[in-house]
Structure formats: structure tokens, C-alpha cells
Amino acid sequence: MLELMDLSCGYGSMQVVKHLDLAVDKGSVTAILGANGAGKSSLIMSLAGQVDIFSGSIFYRGEEITKSSPMERVRKGIALVPEGRRLFKSLTVKENLVVGGYTTDKDQAGQSMENVISIFPRLGERLNQKSGSLSGGEQQMLAIGRALMADPKLLMIDELSLGLMPKAVDTCYKAIEALNKEGLTILLVEQSTQRALAVSQSILVLESGNTVWQGSASEARKSSEMIDAILGLHDSEK
Ligand SMILES: Nc1ncnc2c1ncn2[C@@H]1O[C@H](COP(=O)(O)OP(=O)(O)OP(=O)(O)O)[C@@H](O)[C@H]1O
Numbered sequence: 001m002l003e004l005m006d007l008s009c010g011y012g013s014m015q016v017v018k019h020l021d022l023a024v025d026k027g028s029v030t031a032i033l034g035a036n037g038a039g040k041s042s043l044i045m046s047l048a049g050q051v052d053i054f055s056g057s058i059f060y061r062g063e064e065i066t067k068s069s070p071m072e073r074v075r076k077g078i079a080l081v082p083e084g085r086r087l088f089k090s091l092t093v094k095e096n097l098v099v100g101g102y103t104t105d106k107d108q109a110g111q112s113m114e115n116v117i118s119i120f121p122r123l124g125e126r127l128n129q130k131s132g133s134l135s136g137g138e139q140q141m142l143a144i145g146r147a148l149m150a151d152p153k154l155l156m157i158d159e160l161s162l163g164l165m166p167k168a169v170d171t172c173y174k175a176i177e178a179l180n181k182e183g184l185t186i187l188l189v190e191q192s193t194q195r196a197l198a199v200s201q202s203i204l205v206l207e208s209g210n211t212v213w214q215g216s217a218s219e220a221r222k223s224s225e226m227i228d229a230i231l232g233l234h235d236s237e238k
């Protein structure tokens with residue numbers, strides 16, 4: 001589905017992610033872990049075309065997209081749920097969803113909207129509510145819903161659980177698991193090692209932009225103490 005070869009990206013003259021190799025299988029969930037500032041957001045934003053790529057290449061479904069524009073990548077089926085959600089807070093739930101569907105035609109947008117509402121019925125009940133007045137959990141549902149409006153094949157989510165109550169996290173994860181069962185490939189940045197291990201098949205751990213651990217989730221479970229040590233986590237923070 002996605003192959004990154006020797007990928008480096010960053011800002012201006014500052015290289016943030018360094019020489020990363022990663023293969024993401026179709027239909028899989030891959031989690032990216034790492035301490036604050038490790039380069040997780042920069043990496044997935046570079047895949048969305050929003051951070052400069054310095055060297056290396058990105059192949060998506062067999063096609064090189066290293067130089068494709070953000071819009072072209074959305075059209076090809078790559079959607080990003082950004083860290084902090086970045087909703088249009090003065091717009092309603094429905095208007096935010098419509099914006100998410102701008103790359104598709106009207107029929108597809110209508111179908112996607114129905115799909116989003118069936119995944120998150122809570123959004124369907126609040127279509128005319130300003131998104132700024134939604135709860136944190138509802139805002140995350142809307143951010144995911146907005147990304148789904150583009151009818152993606154690869155969904156990238158930055159910090160799914162950050163700042164949410166456990167119940168809202170459960171709702172979002174249930175949706176992610178259901179979407180994955182339907183065939184959506186998912187790339188997830190997650191603060192919680194336990195959540196990442198529960199939902200993913202593959203794990204990538206970054207430290208200062210370097211890959212310090214990479215492997216299957218089952219191997220990661222055996223190495224979870226090592227991964228927590230890399231992340232600087234203590235028992236109470238897992
Ligand atoms: N727009 C920017 N301009 C310059 N440097 C940036 C920019 N955004 C991020 N950086 C730097 O890139 C590095 C990696 O940041 P990034 O946000 O990718 O990390 P992260 O792993 O997502 O961290 P967090 O867990 O806090 O979200 C940091 O040193 C950060 O200061």
C-alpha cells in the first residue's frame with residue numbers, strides 16, 4: 001500500500017525525520033510511537049504533502065508520489081486527521097463534512113456523509129451544531145469523519161486518543177477497528193503504547209527522527225519494556 005524508502009523530511013534546513021524505511025501492508029494498522037518531538041507528526045504530514053521531503057521516496061499503491069501535491073494525494077486516497085483536529089470551529093458539523101468531501105463528486109460526497117453518520121450516529125444528531133461547541137470526543141469523531149469524506153484508502157491519524165476521556169477513546173477506536181475490517185489501511189500516531197499494541201499489526205518507534213525499533217505488534221509486545229524505556233515511560237504513564 002505504502003512504501004517509504006530512505007525518506008528524510010523537515011523544515012528549512014532542519015532535517016527532522018532521517019532516512020526512514022517503512023512498508024505498510026494493504027488492510028493493516030501501523031502505529032508510530034515516539035516521545036514528544038520525535039518527528040511523528042512531521043512524518044505523517046510529509047506523507048500528506050504538507051512537510052518538505054529532503055530526500056528518499058514515497059510509493060503509494062505502486063506509484064511514486066514523492067512530488068505529488070497535497071490535493072493530488074487526497075484525490076488518490078490518502079487522508080490525514082491532523083494533530084489537534086484543526087476543525088473549522090465556526091462552521092457546523094455538516095459544513096465541516098462537506099469541506100472534507102471537496103475532492104469528490106456530489107454523489108460520492110452524499111454516500112460518504114451517510115457512511116460517516118452510520119459510523120458516528122452522534123454526528124448525525126448534531127449536523128447543524130457549530131463544531132466549536134462539540135465535546136472533545138465529538139470533535140475527534142468529526143475530524144475522522146471529515147477525513148473519511150474524501151473516501152480514503154489510507155487513513156492517517158495523528159494522536160487519536162490525546163486529551164480524550166477513556167469512553168471517547170473507546171468510541172473512536174471501535175470506529176477505527178470497524179473501518180479497518182472493511183479494508184481501510186490505517187497509519188496511526190499514538191501516545192499510548194498499550195492502545196497502539198492492542199489495535200496494530202506493525203509498530204514503528206522514532207527517536208529524534210531515527211527509527212529505533214520496527215516490527216510486528218506481537219514482537220513489540222515481547223519488547224514492550226524496551227519500547228517503554230525508549231519512550232521514557234514509567235508504569236503510571238502507560
Ligand atoms: N513548522 C515547523 N517548523 C520548524 N520546526 C518544526 C515545525 N514543526 C515541528 N518542528 C520541529 O520538528 C521536530 C519534530 O516535531 P513533530 O511535531 O514532528 O514531533 P512529534 O513526534 O509529532 O511530537 P509530539 O508528540 O509533541 O506531537 C521538533 O523538533 C519540532 O520542534
Ligand SMILES: [Mg+2]
Nearest residue numbers: 040041042083
Ligand atoms: Mg505530533
